[in-house]
Amino acid sequence: MANKKSIHGEWSSRFAYILAATGSAVGLGNIWKFPYITGENGGGAFVIVYLACIVAIGIPIMIAESMMGRRGRQSPINTLETLSTEANANKNWHYLGWMGVSAGVLILSYYSVIAGWASAYVFKAIFGGFSSDAIVVKATFDDLLASPIQLVFWHTAFMVATMSVVMRGVNGGLEKAVRFFMPVLFALLVLLVGYAMTTGEAYFKGVRFLFSPDFSEIDSDAVLTAMGHAFFTLGLGMGAIMVYGSYLPKNVSIAKTSLYIAGADTVVALLAGIAIFPLVFANGLEPSAGPGLIFQSLPIAFGNMTGGWLFGILFFVLLVFAALTSAISLIEPLVAWLVENKGFTRTKASIVSGLCTWTLGVSVALSFNVWSGFKIFDKTIFDLLDYLTANLMLPIGGLCIAIFSGWIMHKKHVSAELDLPGFQFKVWGILIRYIAPGAVFLVLLDVIGVI
Numbered sequence: 274m275a276n277k278k279s280i281h282g283e284w285s286s287r288f289a290y291i292l293a294a295t296g297s298a299v300g301l302g303n304i305w306k307f308p309y310i311t312g313e314n315g316g317g318a319f320v321i322v323y324l325a326c327i328v329a330i331g332i333p334i335m336i337a338e339s340m341m342g343r344r345g346r347q348s349p350i351n352t353l354e355t356l357s358t359e360a361n362a363n364k365n366w367h368y369l370g371w372m373g374v375s376a377g378v379l380i381l382s383y384y385s386v387i388a389g390w391a392s393a394y395v396f397k398a399i400f401g402g403f404s405s406d407a408i409v410v411k412a413t414f415d416d417l418l419a420s421p422i423q424l425v426f427w428h429t430a431f432m433v434a435t436m437s438v439v440m441r442g443v444n445g446g447l448e449k450a451v452r453f454f455m456p457v458l459f460a461l462l463v464l465l466v467g468y469a470m471t472t473g474e475a476y477f478k479g480v481r482f483l484f485s486p487d488f489s490e491i492d493s494d495a496v497l498t499a500m501g502h503a504f505f506t507l508g509l510g511m512g513a514i515m516v517y518g519s520y521l522p523k524n525v526s527i528a529k530t531s532l533y534i535a536g537a538d539t540v541v542a543l544l545a546g547i548a549i550f551p552l553v554f555a556n557g558l559e560p561s562a563g564p565g566l567i568f569q570s571l572p573i574a575f576g577n578m579t580g581g582w583l584f585g586i587l588f589f590v591l592l593v594f595a596a597l598t599s600a601i602s603l604i605e606p607l608v609a610w611l612v613e614n615k616g617f618t619r620t621k622a623s624i625v626s627g628l629c630t631w632t633l634g635v636s637v638a639l640s641f642n643v644w645s646g647f648k649i650f651d652k653t654i655f656d657l658l659d660y661l662t663a664n665l666m667l668p669i670g671g672l673c674i675a676i677f678s679g680w681i682m683h684k685k686h687v688s689a690e691l692d693l694p695g696f697q698f699k700v701w702g703i704l705i706r707y708i709a710p711g712a713v714f715l716v717l718l719d720v721i722g723v724i
């Protein structure tokens with residue numbers, strides 16, 4: 274089995290895989306979500322918990338998930354079926370694949386709406402430029418959210434773009450898209466950090482907010498949010514990295530590439546934080562402004578800086594592309610399954626899965642305006658989907674992946690696939706068998722109030 278190839282194709286090189294997986298990891302999670310949840314949870318202490326989760330839980334599970342993908346060589350659902358047969362384990366493990374596929378659709382339904390905000394900002398940047406006045410900038414954002422037509426329009430545009438990349442398949446679509454955008458996005462973030470440094474005192478205040486911890490701000494919900502975000506930002510627990518792993522050539526080191534990917538993802542998130550919080554403080558904004566944070570702070574910088582018009586356009590274009598390279602990985606598990614099990618062509622599979630996600634996304638778009646009063650468990654549709662996926666489905670998916678690869682798969686299969694020197698394999702083994710599942714389990718118990 275180990276030498277079998279995926280019917281969907283293979284990455285053309287190790288570098289192509291790193292780019293694609295980094296494309297999946299780096300997205301709205303880093304630039305939109307990380308700053309606002311850090312702001313809502315008091316800053317430094319939250320960042321430390323998040324970083325600890327990346328190292329102790331995220332990286333080991335990323336290694337496990339891509340390893341399972343490469344060994345199974347199919348969509349997550351079929352991969353789990355194959356691997357549980359290989360391990361003589363219960364076939365019900367393939368429901369884990371189903372949970373992942375569902376999480377992907379649920380996440381993409383709101384992800385696309387937020388990516389739609391970024392797309393709308395590309396056009397705002399082109400046709401009006403941005404004001405340097407914080408009040409005007411906030412009003413612009415509020416107007417966008419209040420308009421169901423605009424939100425649904427941009428959500429639709431983003432879904433069409435996503436599905437047309439997915440249709441082209443592994444080499445044609447996914448690889449080409451990331452090769453170009455990732456490096457440019459990185460350069461632009463560095464430029465924004467440079468701008469943040471010009472804000473003087475506010476720069477230090479922003480950096481202090483991000484890095485000096487006050488643990489009294491941390492409660493069990495904050496820990497859950499930090500852990501959930503570690504899964505979200507690395508794209509773990511729902512099969513995205515598993516399906517990408519299934520297109521991975523045999524000779525590539527999974528552990529090493531996982532470290533690169535997690536490292537790049539973390540650097541981008543921290544850069545985004547360093548770019549944004551100084552602006553927040555310099556302009557008297559609230560760090561806890563919520564999902565609108567970057568849309569209410571960054572335009573001020575573009576409004577003020579020389580060349581801001583051009584940089585503003587570039588930034589939002591790149592944000593949309595970063596979102597696009599994540600979006601394609603969110604839907605790929607379902608598309609791969611439809612091709613494998615239903616005999617759909619890639620095109621048909623993309624259209625069907627895109628339509629389902631789009632429909633759900635419309636309800637998310639409406640939850641920011643006409644349906645904002647409609648709440649389940651005191652949450653709007655957007656808040657509910659975000660909580661359900663990032664805080665519950667991904668950690669539970671990750672927990673099951675850790676258990677499956679650490680306890681269910683035969684050790685000789687795992688070690689053949691990972692090909693790590695003895696000591697490193699042992700360290701990974703301890704992390705994946707005890708530390709990662711133990712930590713996820715404890716956090717989940719804590720949140721439901723059992724401990």
Ligand code: PHE
Pocket residue numbers: 297298299300301302303380504505506507508509511513599600602603
């Ligand atoms: N990692 C992506 C981001 O940070 C989102 C994502 C989640 C992608 C889950 C794939 C799977 O934006």
